[in-house]
Amino acid sequence: MSSAPEVLQNTAQTYAREAIKFDSQGSRGTAIQMYQKSIEALIKLTKLYPNESHTQLYIKHAKRYQERIDQLQNTSDSPQDKRSDSQSGVVEIVKSTYDDVILQEKPNVSWGEIVGNEDAKKALRESITFPSMRPDLFPLGWPRGILLYGPPGTGKTLLAAAVASDIDGHFMNVDASTIMSKWLGEAEQNVAKLFKSAKHMLDEEGVVSVVIFIDEVDSLFGRGGNSSDTGGESRVRNQFLKEMDSMSDKGKNLALYVIGATNKPWSLDWPFLRRFQKRICVNLPSLDARVEMMEMYTSSLKIDESIRLSDIANSLEGYSGSDIRDICQSVQLQVVSKLFERGSPTEDVQPECITSEHFFEIMEKRKPSVSSEMLHAYSTWSDNYRAL
Numbered sequence: 001m002s003s004a005p006e007v008l009q010n011t012a013q014t015y016a017r018e019a020i021k022f023d024s025q026g027s028r029g030t031a032i033q034m035y036q037k038s039i040e041a042l043i044k045l046t047k048l049y050p051n052e053s054h055t056q057l058y059i060k061h062a063k064r065y066q067e068r069i070d071q072l073q074n075t076s077d078s079p080q081d082k083r084s085d086s087q088s089g090v091v092e093i094v095k096s097t098y099d100d101v102i103l104q105e106k107p108n109v110s111w112g113e114i115v116g117n118e119d120a121k122k123a124l125r126e127s128i129t130f131p132s133m134r135p136d137l138f139p140l141g142w143p144r145g146i147l148l149y150g151p152p153g154t155g156k157t158l159l160a161a162a163v164a165s166d167i168d169g170h171f172m173n174v175d176a177s178t179i180m181s182k183w184l185g186e187a188e189q190n191v192a193k194l195f196k197s198a199k200h201m202l203d204e205e206g207v208v209s210v211v212i213f214i215d216e217v218d219s220l221f222g223r224g225g226n227s228s229d230t231g232g233e234s235r236v237r238n239q240f241l242k243e244m245d246s247m248s249d250k251g252k253n254l255a256l257y258v259i260g261a262t263n264k265p266w267s268l269d270w271p272f273l274r275r276f277q278k279r280i281c282v283n284l285p286s287l288d289a290r291v292e293m294m295e296m297y298t299s300s301l302k303i304d305e306s307i308r309l310s311d312i313a314n315s316l317e318g319y320s321g322s323d324i325r326d327i328c329q330s331v332q333l334q335v336v337s338k339l340f341e342r343g344s345p346t347e348d349v350q351p352e353c354i355t356s357e358h359f360f361e362i363m364e365k366r367k368p369s370v371s372s373e374m375l376h377a378y379s380t381w382s383d384n385y386r387a388l
């Protein structure tokens with residue numbers, strides 16, 4: 001059964017599709033009307049469901065359709081111009097939608113910013129950084145796919161960003177749930193397009209290496225992924241498997257690497273896993289890592305001399321890196337809001353120093369976001385499928 005946002009999504013999409021059709025036929029008036037209706041549905045979506053994962057995408061589409069309406073309203077009425085102008089406008093709409101989901105910006109994260117996870121750092125450097133620097137030293141090739149799996153908030157995305165910053169190449173960041181979105185057309189075509197443009201960069205544009213990073217890879221290829229059309233999931237998965245195989249075909253060593261990240265590794269099946277020769281668990285921080293995180297996150301805070309970060313780190317067992325960052329942030333927020341509650345603070349007024357009690361108070365209210373059952377599930381899965 002369709003959920004309420006889905007109904008609106010369908011409405012918006014149907015109107016958009018019609019609009020594009022009329023637009024490419026040169027029927028300006030109807031196209032404008034249809035774009036308008038699609039915009040209305042999109043705006044409604046963003047208002048009724050502000051936390052929906054595709055809100056940004058809806059806003060972008062609405063803006064783009066509005067721009068197209070403005071363009072259509074301002075074009076001349078001469079019938080010769082109309083057709084070609086329409087065509088180029090429509091192509092623009094369709095093309096920019098795809099480009100939106102593939103972030104091509106290179107991140108700027110250094111290995112030093114990532115605490116712990118030594119196994120993962122080592123594997124990523126060995127499998128991506130080194131081969132991309134000196135491919136001649138790897139006559140037998142290198143792993144094509146690397147899967148980072150583990151509990152949420154442990155640094156998987158951060159690790160992918162660090163390896164991308166490390167290499168002299170191109171980084172394509174793909175959000176899997178967005179590529180599945182009906183907004184972009186057929187998902188398997190998007191997957192094909194992705195690999196095609198990566199290969200084009202390597203073959204034609206002189207790019208040294210390309211990393212394709214697919215976050216939340218389970219939503220694309222997992223059993224029970226979020227694709228609502230029946231059969232869609234397996235088509236997308238097969239397309240992806242085909243693309244992965246073509247990377248190592250014909251004995252050619254393409255400098256193309258795929259990193260997948262997931263916190264539901266068990267929803268991936270063996271044909272998929274097999275193509276990721278390295279499968280690395282990114283786990284909750286150890287005690288040493290927690291101490292280091294506490295030092296890192298409190299370094300810019302005013303903390304009391306009596307505070308023992310190692311004691312706090314000890315009590316933070318079971319919390320993820322992202323939990324620990326959030327706790328430090330909450331502590332800081334708490335002391336600062338106390339200041340504001342006493343009236344607008346002047347510039348010379350400073351918040352009280354942060355003590356251990358502040359931390360314990362927040363931890364009391366905020367339990368680890370990963371349950372022990374979940375940890376157990378990761379460890380069982382690791383026993384069977386880990387590949388370092």
Ligand SMILES: Nc1ncnc2c1ncn2[C@@H]1O[C@H](COP(=O)(O)OP(=O)(O)OP(=O)(O)O)[C@@H](O)[C@H]1O
Pocket residue numbers: 113114115116117150151152153154155156157158159261262263282320321322323325
């Ligand atoms: N090992 C770590 N070192 C430093 N910071 C960390 C670490 N793990 C998590 N963090 C902090 O938590 C934030 C979230 O981490 P990140 O997005 O990499 O987690 P993730 O494993 O990708 O989570 P998810 O599975 O939910 O996508 C980071 O931006 C960082 O601030």
Ligand SMILES: [Mg+2]
Pocket residue numbers: 156157158215261
């Ligand atoms: Mg992530």
